[in-house]
Amino acid sequence: MILKSIPILFIFCLFVFTDALAQTTRESDTKQEIPSNIQTVKKKKKANKxxxxxxxxxxxxxxxxxxxxxxxxxxxxxxxxxKPQYSDPTYFGHKKKPKKRPLKKRKMCKECGIVH
Missing domain, CATH: 1.20.5 (Single alpha-helices involved in coiled-coils or other helix-helix interfaces)
Known part of the structure; x- marks a missing residue:
């Protein structure tokens, strides 16, 4: 009975150890480490126009x-x-204050339409 179970035990151990020694894709990714003396710096992306x-x-x-x-x-x-030409009403929109002429010499003003 013991002799019959030895080959089965041997085959079972063979499968267990081969699975343990097998390399998976996850292990290969994690084993690749970046050296500690090289620091990776993320560059700030400039805004595109x-x-x-x-x-x-x-x-x-x-x-x-x-x-x-x-x-x-x-x-x-x-x-x-x-300035007085805008705030003083006697200017009538002129840059300079119009002169008060005698009645005989008064004429119609082209700027404001008033006789002075």
């Missing part, structure tokens, strides 16, 4: 520049409006 992010960034920059230029224009206009 056709990408959504690049277009949005440029649009925001353009919008901010437009806002700055418009603010400068408005402040300049406000300074100009402080």
């Amino acid at each position: 056709n990408s959504y992010k690049y277009k949005m960034d440029n649009a925001i920059k353009e919008y901010e520049e437009l806002q700055k230029t418009n603010a400068k224009k408005k402040s300049k206009m406000q300074k100009d409006m402080q």
Whole structure:
């Protein structure tokens, strides 16, 4: 009885050890290690000119520049409006205040349409 079981035991051990020594695909992937002295650095990907992010960034920059230029224009206009030719009603839209002439010499003004 013992002699009959020895070949079966031998075949069983042969299969067990060959499976243990066999190489699988998972083992081959994990055994490839990167040397510790070489550090891998991930490079930051630049935004492509056709990408959504690049277009949005440029649009925001353009919008901010437009806002700055418009603010400068408005402040300049406000300074100009402080001048007497715009704030004083006696100028009638002239750059210089019109002279008051005697009644005989008065004539029609081409700018404002008033006789002075």
